[in-house]
Amino acid sequence: MAxxxxxxxxxxxxxxxxGKIETAHGSFxxxxxxxxxxxxxxxxxxxxxxxxxxxEAILGNTYHLYLxxxxxxxxxxxxxxxxxxxxRPILTDSGGYQVFSLGSLRKISEEGVTFHSHLDxxxxxxxxEKVMEIQRNLGSDIAMVLDECVxxxxxxxxxxxxxxxxxxxxxxxxxxRQESDPALFAIVQGxxxxxxxxxxxxxxxxMNFQGYAMGGLSVGEPKSIMLEIVDWTTQFLPxxxxxxxxxxxxxxxxxxxxxxxxxxxxxxxPTRNARNGTLFTSGGKVSIKQAQYADDGKPIDETCxxxxxxxxxxxxxxxxxxxxxxxxxRLNTIHNLFYYMNWMKSIQESIRENRLADFYRERRxxxxxxxxxxxxxxxxxxx
Amino acid sequence: MAxxxxxxxxxxxxxxxxGKIETAHGSFxxxxxxxxxxxxxxxxxxxxxxxxxxxEAILGNTYHLYLxxxxxxxxxxxxxxxxxxxxRPILTDSGGYQVFSLGSLRKISEEGVTFHSHLDxxxxxxxxEKVMEIQRNLGSDIAMVLDECVxxxxxxxxxxxxxxxxxxxxxxxxxxRQESDPALFAIVQGxxxxxxxxxxxxxxxxMNFQGYAMGGLSVGEPKSIMLEIVDWTTQFLPxxxxxxxxxxxxxxxxxxxxxxxxxxxxxxxPTRNARNGTLFTSGGKVSIKQAQYADDGKPIDETCxxxxxxxxxxxxxxxxxxxxxxxxxRLNTIHNLFYYMNWMKSIQESIRENRLADFYRERRxxxxxxxxxxxxxxxxxxx
Numbered sequence: 001m002a003x004x005x006x007x008x009x010x011x012x013x014x015x016x017x018x019g020k021i022e023t024a025h026g027s028f029x030x031x032x033x034x035x036x037x038x039x040x041x042x043x044x045x046x047x048x049x050x051x052x053x054x055x056e057a058i059l060g061n062t063y064h065l066y067l068x069x070x071x072x073x074x075x076x077x078x079x080x081x082x083x084x085x086x087x088r089p090i091l092t093d094s095g096g097y098q099v100f101s102l103g104s105l106r107k108i109s110e111e112g113v114t115f116h117s118h119l120d121x122x123x124x125x126x127x128x129e130k131v132m133e134i135q136r137n138l139g140s141d142i143a144m145v146l147d148e149c150v151x152x153x154x155x156x157x158x159x160x161x162x163x164x165x166x167x168x169x170x171x172x173x174x175x176x177r178q179e180s181d182p183a184l185f186a187i188v189q190g191x192x193x194x195x196x197x198x199x200x201x202x203x204x205x206x207m208n209f210q211g212y213a214m215g216g217l218s219v220g221e222p223k224s225i226m227l228e229i230v231d232w233t234t235q236f237l238p239x240x241x242x243x244x245x246x247x248x249x250x251x252x253x254x255x256x257x258x259x260x261x262x263x264x265x266x267x268x269x270p271t272r273n274a275r276n277g278t279l280f281t282s283g284g285k286v287s288i289k290q291a292q293y294a295d296d297g298k299p300i301d302e303t304c305x306x307x308x309x310x311x312x313x314x315x316x317x318x319x320x321x322x323x324x325x326x327x328x329x330r331l332n333t334i335h336n337l338f339y340y341m342n343w344m345k346s347i348q349e350s351i352r353e354n355r356l357a358d359f360y361r362e363r364r365x366x367x368x369x370x371x372x373x374x375x376x377x378x379x380x381x382x383x
Numbered sequence: 384m385a386x387x388x389x390x391x392x393x394x395x396x397x398x399x400x401x402g403k404i405e406t407a408h409g410s411f412x413x414x415x416x417x418x419x420x421x422x423x424x425x426x427x428x429x430x431x432x433x434x435x436x437x438x439e440a441i442l443g444n445t446y447h448l449y450l451x452x453x454x455x456x457x458x459x460x461x462x463x464x465x466x467x468x469x470x471r472p473i474l475t476d477s478g479g480y481q482v483f484s485l486g487s488l489r490k491i492s493e494e495g496v497t498f499h500s501h502l503d504x505x506x507x508x509x510x511x512e513k514v515m516e517i518q519r520n521l522g523s524d525i526a527m528v529l530d531e532c533v534x535x536x537x538x539x540x541x542x543x544x545x546x547x548x549x550x551x552x553x554x555x556x557x558x559x560r561q562e563s564d565p566a567l568f569a570i571v572q573g574x575x576x577x578x579x580x581x582x583x584x585x586x587x588x589x590m591n592f593q594g595y596a597m598g599g600l601s602v603g604e605p606k607s608i609m610l611e612i613v614d615w616t617t618q619f620l621p622x623x624x625x626x627x628x629x630x631x632x633x634x635x636x637x638x639x640x641x642x643x644x645x646x647x648x649x650x651x652x653p654t655r656n657a658r659n660g661t662l663f664t665s666g667g668k669v670s671i672k673q674a675q676y677a678d679d680g681k682p683i684d685e686t687c688x689x690x691x692x693x694x695x696x697x698x699x700x701x702x703x704x705x706x707x708x709x710x711x712x713r714l715n716t717i718h719n720l721f722y723y724m725n726w727m728k729s730i731q732e733s734i735r736e737n738r739l740a741d742f743y744r745e746r747r748x749x750x751x752x753x754x755x756x757x758x759x760x761x762x763x764x765x766x
Contacts, residue, residue, distance in 0.1 A: 040702060044709040069677065069702040077680050077698055085694045294452065297460050311468045315460055319423060319452040326427040326709055 003141070003183035003210055005030075005242045005263075011350075013357035015234065015261030018348055021057075021242060023089045023141035023183070025081060028056035030242065030263040031351075033254065033344050034091060035271055035337055039064050040074075040084045043271055044329040045337075047086045053306070053334060054341035057089040057141075059266040062134055063098035067117050067124075071137040079139030091266070092140035092182070094131045096147040097215070097247070108148060110165070128172035136181055143182035144213065145173040150191050152221045159191035166215075167203045174207055185211035185244060192225050194232050201236035212237045213244035213264075218253070227256055234261040251280065251343045252367075255360060258347055270340045274332035277321045280339040284370055286314075288332070293318045306338035307331075386524070386566035386593055388413075388625045388646075394733075396740035398617065398644035401731055404440075404625060406472045406524035406566070408464060411439035413625065413646040414734075416637065416727050417474060418654060418720055422447050423457075423467045426654055427712040428720075430469045436689070436717060437724035439471060440524075442649040445517055446478035450500050450507075454520040462522030474649070475523035475565070477514045479530045480598070480630070491531060493548070511555035519564055526565035527596065528556040533574050535604045542574035549598075550586045557590055568594035568627060575608050577615050584619035595620045596627035596647075601636070610639055617644040634663065634726045635750075638743060641730055653723045657715035660704045663722040667753050669697075671715070676701045689721035690714075 004022040011017070019030040035042045035050070038061045042050060050058070060080055065071060074083050080090055099106050099115050106115035112127030128146045135143035147166040150159050166189045177184055186204040190196030204212060214233055217226045230245060237243055244264035245257050254265050270280065277288045281301035288300070299309035300317065308317070308331040320328035350359035387405040394400070402413040418425045418433070421444045425433060433441070443463055448454060457466050463473055482489050482498050489498035495510030511529045518526035530549040533542050549572045560567055569587040573579030587595060597616055600609045613628060620626055627647035628640050637648050653663065660671045664684035671683070682692035683700065691700070691714040703711035733742035 039706045039708055040699070041708050041710045044713070046710070046713070068706060069698065073678055073698060076678055077696060083696070083699055085699075295456055295459055313460060313466070315452065315456060316423070316466055316468075323422045323451060325422055325424050326712055327424045327429070329709055330427070330429070330713075 009352055011356040014259035016258045016351050016356050018351040025089045025141050031258045032264055033340050034059040034266040036266055036268045044333050053337050060090050060092045062092045063095035066134050071134040075137030089141040091142040092135050092138050094144040094146045097149045100149045128169040129176045132173050132176050140182045143184050145170040145186050147187040147215050149216050152219045154191050163189045163196050163200045183210040185213050187213045187215040189216050197233045198236055201233055211242040213246050215246050218248045230257055231260045270336035271333050274336040275329045280336050288317050289321050306335050308335040392735055394739040397642035399641045399734050399739050401734040408472045408524050414641045415647055416723050417442040417649040419649055419651045427716050436720050443473050443475045445475045446481035449517050454517040458520030472524040474525040475518050475521050477527040477529045480532045483532045511552040512559045515556050515559050523565045526567050528553040528569050530570040530598050532599050535602045537574055546572045546579050546583045566593040568596050570596045570598040572599050580616045581619055584616055594625040596629050598629050601631045613640055614643045653719035654716050657719040658712045663719050671700050672704050689718050691718040
């Protein structure tokens with residue numbers, strides 16, 4: 001399938017790159033943030049709204065779609081794009097992360113992973129070959145290999161064995177890859193151990209994938225360790241290939257990782273926070289249910305140009321949230337995703353103009369100013 | 384406040400009228416169906432979507448808005464239109480129906496009705512004067528008087544006393560009415576008793592309201608009795624005033640009532656059914672969760688031009704419903720409201736062209752054909 005990654009500009013003060021990924025469903029600019037459409041929908045929004053917000057690519061969860069409605073159904077109906085009415089690029093994960101999150105409900109062997117569905121307890125068996133078949137049916141633009149995501153902390157020996165299994169699985173994915181399949185990204189594992197990350201990256205790069213992800217990060221480890229591992233690992237990845245930090249993160253995590261050379265991100269944070277009434281603003285996070293907003297006629301963020309901020313007051317959003325109205329999730333999700341997309345655009349522009357370090361300093365300063373003003377709020381803004 | 388009702392055409396084969404209601408927030412064509420925005424939102428939709436669907440006026444529930452976020456809050460924030468970002472006409476009910484639905488949680492006296500909030504059990508007291516004050520703060524275009532909605536069946540003596548209380552309350556509403564208040568509609572009660580309906584209507588008409596509603600119908604009585612009471616009552620209402628049948632109903636109930644001279648309707652049916660996965664189509668009702676739609680790539684209704692039918696398959700809608708996704712409620716609500724608005728437009732056009740009787744016959748024939756084909760489905764289509 002058509003897939004191309006091109007670096008357009010590099011920031012000279014960091015490892016950041018401005019790039020472009022081309023797929024059969026159009027291109028998108030990197031560094032990119034992909035909202036998560038777990039069950040074939042970015043919760044509460046239509047594709048038209050995502051486009052209006054500025055979303056260029058989304059993530060679909062293979063595990064969820066495999067269980068319901070089933071990849072064969074989606075395949076018969078013309079693939080995931082058609083099924084969910086989204087015409088732009090889709091990256092699908094391999095289901096590995098979700099399966100390993102099931103804990104005692106799953107069992108790993110060399111061959112693959114056996115697990116019980118969280119929906120009905122039914123027994124399933126995922127192999128590297130199977131996740132390739134599933135993603136082929138989904139017809140995504142970028143597919144991920146099956147990997148084992150190890151928890152933090154994990155003993156060295158366990159991580160070592162697990163990482164080498166992930167590498168063997170990656171090879172099996174590659175072996176069954178067909179010409180018309182989605183682009184295939186490998187996943188570097190290795191926990192928080194530098195040598196294992198190095199080995200994992202080197203082994204995978206030798207196999208020549210179309211992109212490389214880092215998995216098993218942002219799983220509970222201190223942020224400094226996460227960034228250290230990202231920094232350490234990127235040196236072993238090809239300069240001219242896309243790098244994807246899976247499941248990350250806060251706006252600030254994303255900026256930090258961009259400066260270490262990461263191109264792709266996904267996270268449920270903006271959408272999940274939205275449904276919980278937590279909103280990202282230029283002045284820090286806002287919990288919309290707070291009584292102080294009961295009579296507040298101002299928008300969530302007076303500097304924001306999203307649909308929600310153009311038409312609705314904090315008082316109304318608070319009311320919708322407390323009344324458990326569906327529109328609450330919609331309006332909050334629009335705002336949070338707009339905030340994220342705007343954040344990515346600022347990062348992209350800063351790289352284009354070779355002033356990412358300035359952007360970073362300005363944002364840290366803003367955080368520090370906020371900390372003086374309101375310590376509790378600033379801690380949630382950065383880190 | 385600016386309010387005008389004008390009859391443009393009458394259907395010669397029935398009592399149906401094509402009219403126009405003008406308000407400070409624009410005009411709308413009658414017979415009209417108003418979707419119900421209980422808590423300051425037509426559940427799951429934005430105002431822009433309602434406009435696209437063809438909705439011209441909506442209903443707001445005074446009871447719910449009074450309890451949360453509170454009418455004073457809405458008043459301070461510039462009224463209900465501004466609060467919910469809806470610029471077209473709004474009719475607010477008086478809260479009477481909801482309060483009386485509370486059953487043992489409320490107590491009626493000559494002065495008004497005491498009730499416990501369904502949200503937190505707090506004690507409240509609504510009087511005719513109070514509901515006028517609340518609706519003044521909400522700033523709706525059409526307000527309703529406080530009434531007692533009697534259950535079906537109820538003994539004659541009880542209904543007689545209750546109806547006369549409703550009439551005295553209507554008078555008190557009128558007495559505190561201010562020049563800038565919303566247009567005020569009275570509510571004819573009288574249960575299923577012709578003489579009480581006649582008395583109620585005559586007493587209220589003498590007081591000269593801007594419109595007349597019929598309450599206490601569609602509360603469990605046989606449909607034939609409801610239509611008989613509607614037919615009986617309209618003769619006592621002014622020809623040149625708008626007539627509103629509260630809480631009705633199915634598309635077929637609406638058509639029947641239009642032919643008896645009713646101009647306004649509201650009902651939670653299309654929106655509530657949508658959230659329950661029940662969809663109105665040209666071929667009868669569809670329960671989208673059924674297994675037969677699992678792989679069905681067709682839209683809900685191949686003759687429908689709504690956003691949902693233009694872009695999504697039955698299989699996707701079934702998936703969203705079973706996965707309990709918010710988008711399910713949205714797409715289903717768009718479809719059902721579009722069906723209702725289209726139904727009202729067909730009725731309006733038929734009156735304009737003086738062929739409502741033909742339209743009625745065609746629809747009955749369609750129902751009968753469907754009944755031969757699928758008896759279970761047709762019963763849900765008509766009555």
